[in-house]
Amino acid sequence: MQDLGIRVLFMGSNFVRLLGGLWITVRISLISILLSIAFGILLGMVMVWKNPAARFLTRLYLEFVRIMPQLVLLFLVYFGLTKAFGINLSGEVSSVIVFTLWGTAEMGDLVRGALISIPRHQYESGEAIGLEKIQIYRYIIIPQTLRRLIPLAINLTTRMIKTTSLIVLIGVVEVMKIAQQIIEANRYTAPTAALWIYVTIFFLYFLVCWPISMAAKALEKRWKN
Numbered sequence: 001m002q003d004l005g006i007r008v009l010f011m012g013s014n015f016v017r018l019l020g021g022l023w024i025t026v027r028i029s030l031i032s033i034l035l036s037i038a039f040g041i042l043l044g045m046v047m048v049w050k051n052p053a054a055r056f057l058t059r060l061y062l063e064f065v066r067i068m069p070q071l072v073l074l075f076l077v078y079f080g081l082t083k084a085f086g087i088n089l090s091g092e093v094s095s096v097i098v099f100t101l102w103g104t105a106e107m108g109d110l111v112r113g114a115l116i117s118i119p120r121h122q123y124e125s126g127e128a129i130g131l132e133k134i135q136i137y138r139y140i141i142i143p144q145t146l147r148r149l150i151p152l153a154i155n156l157t158t159r160m161i162k163t164t165s166l167i168v169l170i171g172v173v174e175v176m177k178i179a180q181q182i183i184e185a186n187r188y189t190a191p192t193a194a195l196w197i198y199v200t201i202f203f204l205y206f207l208v209c210w211p212i213s214m215a216a217k218a219l220e221k222r223w224k225n
Helices: 001-008 012-045 054-068 070-085 093-115 119-126 133-172 175-185 191-224
Strands: none
Touching: 001 093, 001 191, 012 054, 012 133, 012 175, 012 191, 054 093, 070 093, 070 133, 070 191, 093 133, 119 133, 133 175, 133 191, 175 191
């Protein structure tokens, strides 16, 4: 029975279907990550403004997104907006919206932390040697900010990729949904197939996230030396 279970992976196009589902997961993640980086940088810059209203609103947004579970946000966007406002959103578009909202909040906080970690004397040193404000940011602040930010942003990327497994619950046909379809189709002929399929998905996620995690560790190690 165990052999029969593992053979389900290679029956017909089952394994290819899993890879196709994984690509959908990765594609949604990549789009969300790119948008999150762009919006998150802007949000982080706003969060360090001295304007009390700007700080309050950005902090409120950050705390709201952090407190609200991603699954609830998915349901709010996919089911709530479509019903309340008659907006026709696909599961993939809803997923990108939710993970961009979440990623922007997390990235914004990372950018804020990186910016405020730059010592004040770095700004003062730039002014002392006659650099303009734009030059201070270009040659002093931004390079140091990136050194602090990139490893943290890479770790956020792996978290977003793993969390996208939730989108199966709003009907997106990604790797987990395809796995459920294969298991259901072989429930009686190969009852142990679920074990092998979910182990395969574990390794697929590992193969996607592990190189990213190693890159983050390598950058942290390199920049500490």
